[in-house]
Amino acid sequence: MINVQEQKVLLEVQNLKQYFPVKREKLLQPKLSVKAVDDISFTLREGETLSIVGESGCGKSTTGRAILRLDEPTAGKVVYNGKNILELSKKDLRTLRGDLQVIFQDPFASLNPRQTIQQILSEAMSIQNSVQKELRKDRMRELMHLVGLPEEALSRHPHEFSGGQRQRIGIARALAVNPKLIICDEAVSALDVSIQAQILNLLKRLQRQLNLTFLFISHDLSVVRHISDRVMVMYLGKVVEIAPKHALFDQPTHPYTRALLSSIPVPNPKVQTERILLSGDVPSPINPPSGCRFHTRCPFATELCSSKEPETVEVQNGHYVACHYANDFFSA
Amino acid sequence: MSKEVILEVKNLQTHFTTKRGTSKAVDGIDFTLHKGETLGIVGESGCGKSITSLSILRLIPSPPGKIAGGEVLFKGRNLVELPESEMRKLRGNEISMIFQEPMTSLNPVLPVGEQIAEAIRLHQKLNKKEAAKKAVEMLRLVGIPSPEKRAKQEPFQLSGGMRQRVMIAMALSCNPEVLIADEPTTALDVTIQAQILRLMKELQERLGMGVILITHDLGVVAETCDKVAVMYAGNIVEHATTETLFETPLHPYTQGLLASLPKIDEDQEELYTIEGNVPSAFNMPSGCRFASRCPLATNLCREYKPELIEHESGSKVRCWVYSNKWQEQEVVV
Amino acid sequence: MIWFIIKRLMQTVPVIIGVTIVVFVIMQLVPGDPAVLLAGEGATKETIEALREQLGLHQPLYVQYFDYVSNLLRGDMGFSLKNNQPVLQEIMTRLPITLELAIFSTLITIVLGMLAGIISAIRPYSILDTVVMVVALLGISLPSFWFGLMLMYSFSVKLHIFPVAGWDSMLHVVLPAFTLGAGGAAIVARMTRSSMLEVIRQDYIRTARAKGVKERVIIYKHALRNALIPVITVVGLQFGALLGGTVLVESIFAINGLGRMIVDAIRMRDLPVVQGGVLVASLVFVVVNLIVDILYRLFNKRIELN
Structure with missing residues (x-):
């Protein structure tokens, strides 16, 4: 594992907000918005894997999309190479997309079924002009080798591949333009365990070989624990905890993180987990709870929690928690 | 186990006939379920676990599907041969089922209370009003707050977790003896999954039904099941008590599956992987179906299909390694 | 709402x-x-x-x-150039006839179309299904002027069951309404069939089966209501097409409706009448669309959320 703190900052997200307007149902209803991502900040260092975890609707995927400007964020800054991505012109943004790539959960949906793998890869290269025309053939063979597919795969169509192989193609396409950062949005979630293991190993190997940085978005905490250097936990559009992997899994501090970790079924019948069972469902992001957004489900909530939004506290080197009682929970 | 057997599946075979040929999605599986017990059926997509569950209640879409052989014995009756009208009396009454997708498994245009009441009225001698009242009671039983109000709502007004509670309420409304749960928590978030699993456990203890839990999640199995059947390519390859299975997995596939899981409490540099892919359902090898991916496979495995045999640990396993033939073969080599 | x-x-x-x-x-x-x-x-x-x-x-x-x-x-649409009568008055005597024709045709479209569609969907790819769908295909393909004449020839001239032409009794309504509604019925039948087949594959139908619901109840209670949502839109669109169709059918059966009025006025270059007729026909279309939208909404409350 790399020592994260010594690496240079590759990407910095500052006060990022992404609101989506809600269609008004009633005539005189005030204008509402879904606060999908509500004022989050974090940094990503070169060569590391930062994971974003949380349950559906917490804003983890929206964060990834906002960084790439697949949706136009409402406010905030995303600084990459000294430039704010959110202020780039269309042309500069296109150039930049060569550095920042994304792999989705369902690669099949993003692969044109009529194109062969060769066409898909060559299209990606020509958009970014990342590889000279004469060299593209060689580069494609190299890519196939990198992601563990036979060279013959180049002349075939996406539907001829299994789920795991398609994800390898998705990875090859992302790598075609020599990216620095890859955002993996639930990239292994749809795969069976045995295939998932193959893809996770592949991602790790590629990271070492090509010095890639990953922003790994997932709901599966076991996978996150395996692949990450640092982990960021989100709840209802906010970051509740961010820490190096071991700190987070060994000393989860925010009550939500604790509940989340304790909810995972462990594949070992002898382990009896002390489960913190949360009551109810996640509240609506249109009208999130006042104060700490987790207070409606938090077993430790006090009056303070419902009235005042907690500051983010650094409980230990690099371990940040957004909870009024962070220090109490940390030592506890 | 001394408890009473309530469901016995013998050599069940379900085939699908399409233009590409016949696929033996479920190819001769056996298991028994006792009262109050939870049996897990695990495996990866396409292994036949869901088809098995649908076959028990004869809910396979036909054509193209067909139960091609075997028996499903429930209280002395073979469900495979039961007339459709008798089968209907059983469904949702003595054997009921919950499905993976709570989003799409409820009728979008009917109030949820009405959907529960429908099952009650079908199988119990209650009038409309009494059934509606019972439906509200069921909603309360599964922990839905203000059930009177919720009963009148339509599925889109409920969250995913609540919809799955509604499905459970519906399935349990007639006190079934067997509940088949097909990936009941796969579509849910972990904290909601924890709620639903806890609820199912509580209700099972209270109502004493046998549960068949179909899942791909070994964590869920470890936590909820008494015994497990591992399926691969239409066969059961290992059948054991949960404890034994996780402690001493026998089949190379089971071992691989467990080893390829990322661990929540342990650092691993590289994950174990099972190389290759599941053979095509239309073109099954004549030998062991796992042979092409198995690190231990020999010619014996590639040529002859192993039977499910009893191992000294009490588990059953479909693998030549644990048979006498394996030793003889070593000698020949 | x-x-x-x-x-x-x-x-x-x-x-x-x-x-x-x-x-x-x-x-x-x-x-x-x-x-x-x-x-x-x-x-x-x-x-x-x-x-x-x-x-x-x-x-x-x-x-x-x-x-x-x-x-x-002010309700003033001018005066007919032909007979100096107020256009509005003329329209008011003609409109009810055309509306009556259109409504009966729509009823035929809905009842016949849905019935045929459901019958087909219950046993897809069976002989019955094939027959129904072939008839439906014919229904779409046959031009209404020919179909109308054939109906008139068989049922009025030969069999004397229905009057040949005019608009006096309920019996007069049958043939024109059938002529006008047949094409729509065919479209609705095909639409209902494909929509039903789509719905029958849904998870909630499987849930209903798992509850032990009878196949018949599954069709009428669980499938039909969901399947009808897209069909309503088609019926609404058909009603618009129907208004155009009245022109032909009114001419064939010699019915003094709005369509025939407009055709006659065009032939006579009676511009105020044409103007008024087209305007009223358009307004009827707008109103029908409004009703369809509201019905659609009633059937499909989920739209409210999205």
């Missing part, structure tokens, strides 16, 4: 204004001077000039349009 209806009603206002503009402009584009037509052959230049003055044809177009609309609001 009330808000939705109000909102939807308000949306029809610009549509109606648009319709009046289109109708007005089209009439301006028709070759020939209305004053010349009105004055008749052999009229002097002075007479024509005086008529122009009287009709306000010297005014700029927007003033003419404004006059036209304000007259409309």
Whole structure:
């Protein structure tokens, strides 16, 4: 594992907000918005894997999309190479997309079924002009080798591949333009365990070989624990905890993180987990709870929690928690 | 186990006939379920676990599907041969089922209370009003707050977790003896999954039904099941008590599956992987179906299909390694 | 729901204004001077000039349009050039006949179409399904003027079951309504079938089966309501097409409806009647669309959320 703190900052997200307007149902209803991502900040260092975890609707995927400007964020800054991505012109943004790539959960949906793998890869290269025309053939063979597919795969169509192989193609396409950062949005979630293991190993190997940085978005905490250097936990559009992997899994501090970790079924019948069972469902992001957004489900909530939004506290080197009682929970 | 057997599946075979040929999605599986017990059926997509569950209640879409052989014995009756009208009396009454997708498994245009009441009225001698009242009671039983109000709502007004509670309420409304749960928590978030699993456990203890839990999640199995059947390519390859299975997995596939899981409490540099892919359902090898991916496979495995045999640990396993033939073969080599 | 209806009603206002503009402009584009037509052959230049003055044809177009609309609001659609009767009066006697025809045709479209669709969907790819769908295909392909004549020939001329033409009793309604509704019924049948087949594959149908619900109840209670949602839209669109179809059918069966009135007026170059007829037909279409939207909403409450 790399020592994260010594690496240079590759990407910095500052006060990022992404609101989506809600269609008004009633005539005189005030204008509402879904606060999908509500004022989050974090940094990503070169060569590391930062994971974003949380349950559906917490804003983890929206964060990834906002960084790439697949949706136009409402406010905030995303600084990459000294430039704010959110202020780039269309042309500069296109150039930049060569550095920042994304792999989705369902690669099949993003692969044109009529194109062969060769066409898909060559299209990606020509958009970014990342590889000279004469060299593209060689580069494609190299890519196939990198992601563990036979060279013959180049002349075939996406539907001829299994789920795991398609994800390898998705990875090859992302790598075609020599990216620095890859955002993996639930990239292994749809795969069976045995295939998932193959893809996770592949991602790790590629990271070492090509010095890639990953922003790994997932709901599966076991996978996150395996692949990450640092982990960021989100709840209802906010970051509740961010820490190096071991700190987070060994000393989860925010009550939500604790509940989340304790909810995972462990594949070992002898382990009896002390489960913190949360009551109810996640509240609506249109009208999130006042104060700490987790207070409606938090077993430790006090009056303070419902009235005042907690500051983010650094409980230990690099371990940040957004909870009024962070220090109490940390030592506890 | 001394408890009473309530469901016995013998050599069940379900085939699908399409233009590409016949696929033996479920190819001769056996298991028994006792009262109050939870049996897990695990495996990866396409292994036949869901088809098995649908076959028990004869809910396979036909054509193209067909139960091609075997028996499903429930209280002395073979469900495979039961007339459709008798089968209907059983469904949702003595054997009921919950499905993976709570989003799409409820009728979008009917109030949820009405959907529960429908099952009650079908199988119990209650009038409309009494059934509606019972439906509200069921909603309360599964922990839905203000059930009177919720009963009148339509599925889109409920969250995913609540919809799955509604499905459970519906399935349990007639006190079934067997509940088949097909990936009941796969579509849910972990904290909601924890709620639903806890609820199912509580209700099972209270109502004493046998549960068949179909899942791909070994964590869920470890936590909820008494015994497990591992399926691969239409066969059961290992059948054991949960404890034994996780402690001493026998089949190379089971071992691989467990080893390829990322661990929540342990650092691993590289994950174990099972190389290759599941053979095509239309073109099954004549030998062991796992042979092409198995690190231990020999010619014996590639040529002859192993039977499910009893191992000294009490588990059953479909693998030549644990048979006498394996030793003889070593000698020949 | 009330808000939705109000909102939807308000949306029809610009549509109606648009319709009046289109109708007005089209009439301006028709070759020939209305004053010349009105004055008749052999009229002097002075007479024509005086008529122009009287009709306000010297005014700029927007003033003419404004006059036209304000007259409309007072229920004044001008007078027929043929018989000097008020156009509105003429329309009012004709409209109910056409509406009656259209409504009966729509009923035939709905009842026949859905029934055929459901029968087909219950046993897809069976012989019955194939027969129903072939008949439906014929229904779409047959031109209504030929189909109408054939019906008239078989049932009126040969079998004497229904009257040949006219519009006096309920018996008179049957053949024209069937002629007009058959094409729509065929479309609705195909639509209902494919929609039903789609719905029957849904997870909630499997849930209903797992509850032990009878196949018949599954079809009528669980599948049909969901399957009908797209069908409603088709029926609404069909009603619009139907209004156009009345022109032909009214001519074949000699029915004094709105469609025939418009055709006759066009032939006689009776512009005020054409103008009024087209406007009223358009308004009927707008109203029907409104009703369809509201029904659609009632059937499919989930739209509210998205």
